[in-house]
Amino acid sequence: xxxxxxxxxxxxxxxxxxxxxxxxxxxxxxxxxxxxxxxxxxxxxxxxxxxxxxxxxxxxxxxxxxxxxxxxxxxxxxxxxxxxxxxxxxxxxxxxxxxxxxxxxxxxxxxxxxxxxxxxxxxxxxxxxxxxxxxxxxxxxxxxxxxxxxxxxxxxxxxxxxxxxxxxxxxxxxxxxxxxxxxxxxxxxxxxxxxxxxxxxxxxxxxxxxxxxxxxxxxxxxxxxxxxxxxxxxxxxxxxxxxxxxxxxxxxxxxxxxxxxxxxxxxxxxxxxxxxxxxxxxxxxxxxxxxxxxxxxxxxxxxxxxxxxxxxxxxxxxxxxxxxxxxxxxxxxxxxxxxxxxxxxxxxxxxxxxxxxxxxxxxxxxxxxxxxxxxxxxxxxxxxxxxxxxxxxxxxxxxxxxxxxxxxxxxxxxxxxxxxxxxxxxxxxxxxxxxxxxxxxxxxxxxxxxxxxxxxxxxxxxxxxxxxxxxxxxxxxxxxxxxxxxxxxxxxxxxxxxxxxxxxxxxxxxxxxxxx
Amino acid sequence: xxxxxxxxxxxxxxxxxxxxxxxxxxxxxxxxxxxxxxxxxxxxxxxxxxxxxxxxxxxxxxxxxxxxxxxxxxxxxxxxxxxxxxxxxxxxxxxxxxxxxxxxxxxxxxxxxxxxxxxxxxxxxxxxxxxxxxxxxxxxxxxxxxxxxxxxxxxxxxxxxxxxxxxxxxxxxxxxxxxxxxxxxxxxxxxxxxxxxxxxxxxxxxxxxxxxxxxxxxxxxxxxxxxxxxxxxxxxxxxxxxxxxxxxxxxxxxxxxxxxxxxxxxxxxxxxxxxxxxxxxxxxxxxxxxxxxxxxxxxxxxxxxxxxxxxxxxxxxxxxxxxxxxxxxxxxxxxxxxxxxxxxxxxxxxxxxxxxxxxxxxxxxxxxxxxxxxxxxxxxxxxxxxxxxxxxxxxxxxxxxxxxxxxxxxxxxx
Numbered sequence: 001x002x003x004x005x006x007x008x009x010x011x012x013x014x015x016x017x018x019x020x021x022x023x024x025x026x027x028x029x030x031x032x033x034x035x036x037x038x039x040x041x042x043x044x045x046x047x048x049x050x051x052x053x054x055x056x057x058x059x060x061x062x063x064x065x066x067x068x069x070x071x072x073x074x075x076x077x078x079x080x081x082x083x084x085x086x087x088x089x090x091x092x093x094x095x096x097x098x099x100x101x102x103x104x105x106x107x108x109x110x111x112x113x114x115x116x117x118x119x120x121x122x123x124x125x126x127x128x129x130x131x132x133x134x135x136x137x138x139x140x141x142x143x144x145x146x147x148x149x150x151x152x153x154x155x156x157x158x159x160x161x162x163x164x165x166x167x168x169x170x171x172x173x174x175x176x177x178x179x180x181x182x183x184x185x186x187x188x189x190x191x192x193x194x195x196x197x198x199x200x201x202x203x204x205x206x207x208x209x210x211x212x213x214x215x216x217x218x219x220x221x222x223x224x225x226x227x228x229x230x231x232x233x234x235x236x237x238x239x240x241x242x243x244x245x246x247x248x249x250x251x252x253x254x255x256x257x258x259x260x261x262x263x264x265x266x267x268x269x270x271x272x273x274x275x276x277x278x279x280x281x282x283x284x285x286x287x288x289x290x291x292x293x294x295x296x297x298x299x300x301x302x303x304x305x306x307x308x309x310x311x312x313x314x315x316x317x318x319x320x321x322x323x324x325x326x327x328x329x330x331x332x333x334x335x336x337x338x339x340x341x342x343x344x345x346x347x348x349x350x351x352x353x354x355x356x357x358x359x360x361x362x363x364x365x366x367x368x369x370x371x372x373x374x375x376x377x378x379x380x381x382x383x384x385x386x387x388x389x390x391x392x393x394x395x396x397x398x399x400x401x402x403x404x405x406x407x408x409x410x411x412x413x414x415x416x417x418x419x420x421x422x423x424x425x426x427x428x429x430x431x432x433x434x435x436x437x438x439x440x441x442x443x444x445x446x447x448x449x450x451x452x453x454x455x456x457x458x459x460x461x462x463x464x465x466x467x468x469x470x471x472x473x474x475x476x477x478x479x480x481x482x483x484x485x486x487x488x489x490x491x492x493x494x495x496x497x498x499x500x501x502x503x504x505x506x507x508x509x510x511x512x513x514x515x516x
Numbered sequence: 517x518x519x520x521x522x523x524x525x526x527x528x529x530x531x532x533x534x535x536x537x538x539x540x541x542x543x544x545x546x547x548x549x550x551x552x553x554x555x556x557x558x559x560x561x562x563x564x565x566x567x568x569x570x571x572x573x574x575x576x577x578x579x580x581x582x583x584x585x586x587x588x589x590x591x592x593x594x595x596x597x598x599x600x601x602x603x604x605x606x607x608x609x610x611x612x613x614x615x616x617x618x619x620x621x622x623x624x625x626x627x628x629x630x631x632x633x634x635x636x637x638x639x640x641x642x643x644x645x646x647x648x649x650x651x652x653x654x655x656x657x658x659x660x661x662x663x664x665x666x667x668x669x670x671x672x673x674x675x676x677x678x679x680x681x682x683x684x685x686x687x688x689x690x691x692x693x694x695x696x697x698x699x700x701x702x703x704x705x706x707x708x709x710x711x712x713x714x715x716x717x718x719x720x721x722x723x724x725x726x727x728x729x730x731x732x733x734x735x736x737x738x739x740x741x742x743x744x745x746x747x748x749x750x751x752x753x754x755x756x757x758x759x760x761x762x763x764x765x766x767x768x769x770x771x772x773x774x775x776x777x778x779x780x781x782x783x784x785x786x787x788x789x790x791x792x793x794x795x796x797x798x799x800x801x802x803x804x805x806x807x808x809x810x811x812x813x814x815x816x817x818x819x820x821x822x823x824x825x826x827x828x829x830x831x832x833x834x835x836x837x838x839x840x841x842x843x844x845x846x847x848x849x850x851x852x853x854x855x856x857x858x859x860x861x862x863x864x865x866x867x868x869x870x871x872x873x874x875x876x877x878x879x880x881x882x883x884x885x886x887x888x889x890x891x892x893x894x895x896x897x898x899x900x901x902x903x904x905x906x907x908x909x910x911x912x913x914x915x916x917x918x919x920x921x922x923x924x925x926x927x928x929x930x
Contacts, residue, residue: 316540320624320652324550327625331543332574340542427540428532 004102010041010119013102017045020106027109034064034086034118035077041119050112052131059092060116060127079120086118087125095128107185137163140242140264142409145281152242157187157261163244164191164259168251172196175259178209186217187261191247196254196482196490204451205256205269220260220267227269229449234414237450239271241408246280254487256451270451270486274459274470276411277301282473291472296405298471303402305415308345309426309434311395315341317430333389342427344388348396349419351378356400453485475499547571547619550596550681551628553666554643556635559602567609568600568630568667570681571617577678595678598670606646623652628684629659629703630722632666636754636761644710644759647703655704658688661754661761662722669722672746680748687750688720696774696783696805697767699753710759713897714882718773721752721764755876757901762874765866772866775827775859775913776879778810784834785862787854802834803855803917814885816892822908823881829859829915838926848917855915863911875905 007013014029021027026048033039044060064086068074073085087096099105099115100123109115112130137159140152153160161175176190188209192202208227217223220240228237241247242264247257250268258267277297282290315334319327337344355374359367379397382388399419406412418441425433448455458466463484468474477498481491553568576595599616603609613621635643647653662669674683688700700720701709709717727745753765753773765773774780785803807830814823833842833851841847870876882900886893896903 315543319541319543319546319548319622320654324548324625324627327543327548328572328574328577331546331548332577334543335575337544340540425532430539433532 006100006102006105006117006122006124008120008122010043010117013117013124014043016102017106020102030061032061032065034068034082034090035074038078040077040079040082043117044114045109045117046114047109047112050110050130050132051114052129055093055129055131056114056127059129060114063090063092082118083121083123086116091116091125091127093127093129097126097128098123099126100124110185111187134159143241143243143246143279143407145279145284148281148284149243149245151244153244153259153264153266155262155264157189157259160244160259160264160266161189161191164248164251164257167244167248168193173251176206180209180212180214180223181217182213182215184216184218188217188223189259189261191251191257191259193251193254196252196487197256198254198486198489201254201256201270201451201486205258209258217260219263220258220265223258223260224267229451233444233448234417235273235445235448235455236276236410236413237271237448237455238410239268239275239408240265240410241268242266243280249280249283253482254489270449270453271410271455272450272453272457273411273445273455274457276408277406278469279407283476287473287475294471294473297407300402300405301411301415304399304406304412305419306422306434306438307399307402308349308395308419309422309437310431311392312341312345312423313426313430313434316427330389330391333391336386337389337392338387340427341392342423344392345395345423346420348378348388348392349399349423352396352400353416457485458483541620541622543574545619546622547613547617548574548622549626550679551630551670551684552623552626553630553632553662553670554606554635555600555632555666556638557602564602564604565606565609566600566602566667567606567613568598568670569613569621570670570679571597571599571619572679572681573597596680598667600667606642610646623650624654626653626657627681629657630666630669631659631661633661633663633761635666636661636756638760640710640756640759644707648707653703655702655707657703658684658700658720659703659706660684660688660700660720660722660750662724663764664724668724668746669748672724672748673727675747683748684722684750687748692750693781694783696771696780697752698750698770699774699779700750709756709880712880712883713900714877714884714886714893715880716758716762716876716878717756718753718765718876718878719756720750721754723749723751725749755870755874755878757874757876762876763869765869768862769866769869772859772862772864773870773878775808775829776810776812776825776863776866776911778808778827780805780808780829782806785831785855785858787851787858789840789850789854799837799840801836801840801851801854803851803858803915804832804834806830806832806918812879812881812884814881814888816889820908821885821892821903822910823884824910824912825863825879827859827863827911827913829855829913830918831855831915833917833920836926838928841925842920843924848920851917852915855917856913859915860911860913863913867909867911871905871907871909875901877901877904881907881909 004016007016010031014031017027017029024047028044028046028048030044031041032044033041042064044056046056068077068090073089077085097108097113099108105115105124105126108126112132114127114129116125116127118124134156135154137151137154139150151163153163165173170193172194174190174192174194178188178190179185180188190202190205190209205227209223212223212226214222214226224236224238224240230237239250247266247268251257256269258269260267278294282294314321315330322330334341339347355370355378359370359374362370379393383390383393403412403415406415422434422437425437427433429436445456446454446460454461457463458470465481466483468479469483477500480493480496481487482493484491487493547569548571549569550572551570555566555568557564557566573595599613601609601612601616603612629647631640631643660669670680672680674680677683677686692698692700698720699718701717706717706719709715724746725748727747751767751770753770755762755765771780771783771785783805785805787801787803789799789801809828811826812823813826814821816822833848836842840850842851870878877900881904882893882897885896
């Protein structure tokens with residue numbers, strides 16, 4: 001590697017840099033001299049668009065080239081003392097490193113640092129004045145809440161860590177930096193709270209991430225698929241969120257967050273399925289109401305998963321299970337439908353999935369067209385034409401609406417998918433088929449682990465303690481403990497006896513004391 | 517390994533498709549039956565069963581407003597289609613249904629089974645057997661007997677509901693308890709009563725009321741000619757001895773039966789107050805029944821079997837002619853006594869008719885003996901129905917008026 005050491009000769013360094021960055025038109029090299037008679041040649045190298053050019057102008061170029069004349073330093077400067085002077089007195093930039101390797105230097109320049117070469121020095125200064133155009137902190141598009149913080153992660157790793165740090169102001173909150181991807185050299189950051197998180201968990205995360213050997217990481221989804229416990233499952237074993245408050249809450253439970261540069265989506269491990277049915281807002285609104293919402297969500301989860309298949313099963317096999325008037329209504333609706341219930345359900349569900357996908361991918365202005373086509377053509381016209389029964393349209397819309405109540409993407413994607421095999425089972429084996437399918441899903445769920453934690457916990461394995469934050473959300477003064485399987489290193493979250501009470505009736509003596 | 521697993525899964529999925537759908541039936545392939553009736557008719561001198569089924573036409577119920585385009589003037593079709601088919605035995609008649617209907621008979625939603633008087637008078641063995649064997653039929657169906665033909669009980673016009681079977685169902689479920697003038701058994705109770713040696717079945721009686729209005733065969737055409745409109749009335753009860761219809765009970769007799777068996781609910785007992793010391797008398801008072809209970813206790817006294825029936829009736833004051841003082845609880849005692857006397861009279865009348873005339877143990881007195889004196893019962897079980905008419909029955913009635921409605925004394929008109 002001797003070849004890539006920085007040479008004493010500025011010109012040689014320049015050639016070297018130009019060779020490394022051949023055809024990189026965004027590279028800027030600027031030569032100038034420092035001092036008067038014994039002026040020293042210097043050179044600045046940076047990638048245009050990644051550095052804060054305003055700061056560079058003011059604190060580097062101006063101070064080295066203009067301001068220097070008003071000080072005695074200019075006269076005295078020479079080859080020997082230039083490096084120390086520049087470092088200690090002339091450059092007013094906070095982050096400053098030295099580098100002696102050209103390859104390392106090139107890597108740093110590529111992350112947005114500015115390299116300053118000085119003639120006769122076998123090292124270069126790296127100025128951390130990164131700045132690029134980035135999206136401001138905005139309200140997250142997924143996981144919206146009514147009551148609660150509105151800031152969301154951005155594509156910048158630093159912004160994201162700062163959003164978390166603003167919430168957890170302790171030195172125990174660690175951000176371990178790593179680089180993954182041979183070409184993308186993506187910065188990622190393992191965040192955890194020391195002492196809360198099981199050490200084995202952090203070690204496991206480190207190991208799994210260091211195991212990754214790919215050329216590119218463009219989004220946290222890449223990492224997710226490379227480090228999850230089970231490759232073939234419709235369920236995602238890692239939580240993904242855009243919300244700093246959610247990450248902070250999970251860190252405080254003793255989980256680990258993996259922040260990836262260039263994406264606002266942060267990974268949280270270990271994840272459990274019940275977690276994916278929870279929204280951060282559950283913790284911000286009053287506990288009675290959020291318990292109600294959670295029960296509602298659980299009902300809707302079942303509706304979203306089972307309603308079409310139950311309809312198919314009951315209408316094609318178990319007509320005796322319906323109340324007579326309902327059967328008559330359904331029979332009347334189905335009277336002119338040319339397809340069996342299963343085909344009808346399948347077509348309608350696929351149509352809806354198509355509409356949804358089209359709605360997501362289409363450019364905004366066309367979005368409205370999709371909803372018109374969806375509502376009018378599919379909804380009304382298909383019924384009018386007698387192609388599908390109105391009952392089926394209701395089933396599909398109920399299913400869709402129920403699906404939307406699941407607050408996380410990771411929570412509803414498997415439900416969307418598993419609906420179809422269940423419909424097939426319902427059409428072949430009726431309710432028995434549905435039960436068999438549901439059993440298979442449950443067995444599969446029980447077998448899953450996310451970083452060693454059972455995916456269905458605290459339901460299976462059952463943990464009574466953790467049910468405070470499951471179907472019901474207990475008030476905060478009752479949340480004494482962290483989840484049993486992740487926060488066991490420091491299980492106590494808070495003091496007991498914090499339930500708000502009416503104030504004690506004030507006695508005459510005590511009030512008298514105050515006044516005297 | 518992985519490849520073999522995939523092949524196995526693919527093969528397994530074939531199994532689903534091959535064996536899975538054999539029992540599939542779409543709703544549009546079903547003839548949903550709301551009510552069935554069983555008749556016996558003579559055709560060419562040969563006695564044949566007639567199976568009458570009331571098929572519901574889902575598209576005729578006016579539910580399909582939205583998709584009228586597909587149906588094409590659904591106003592034409594009637595909500596039900598009554599199919600009657602003949603057969604040498606009942607199963608044959610029942611199966612012949614599909615000579616007329618292209619849809620498969622679906623009995624799981626059947627609510628009403630109507631037997632004609634003639635069928636009921638002969639042995640029910642064959643009918644009961646078929647009804648029990650039939651897989652789809654629910655034990656919750658109501659069994660009723662009609663004077664005349666079951667056919668006409670199923671072609672009557674529903675007045676408030678769209679479907680006749682719904683009207684039957686509401687009459688039995690909802691309004692029967694408001695008048696306490698009829699009693700209906702469901703299929704399960706009917707089976708139980710038939711199989712029980714110490715009990716005979718009793719079930720509802722359907723009357724068909726002709727109306728002066730005439731109706732045309734179809735709404736539009738009127739091709740089938742005019743026929744008198746009829747409607748139904750649920751009143752009284754049919755008493756069976758073993759599996760044969762023994763006779764009928766009228767309104768009041770049924771009320772007596774309901775009191776004897778403790779099943780009387782709401783209803784009215786009109787009382788005529790006797791002259792009471794010349795002060796008042798001969799007044800109309802209405803005892804509004806609310807609750808009742810009865811105890812049937814068999815006793816063996818000196819080797820002789822006696823049955824004591826204690827009836828307790830509760831009620832409100834429904835109306836009275838105004839002169840009767842009712843402000844104080846003890847004033848009501850007069851009415852209590854008169855009501856008790858009237859209930860006792862009704863109960864006695866029913867009992868005499870059932871015991872002496874029909875010789876049918878609809879009260880399940882045999883059962884009570886069985887429970888209390890199992891050994892005695894074992895000895896008399898086989899002869900029970902012969903012994904039963906001569907059993908002495910003692911009836912005691914207590915009646916109690918609890919409330920007098922919104923007012924105490926009635927309005928004084930001056």
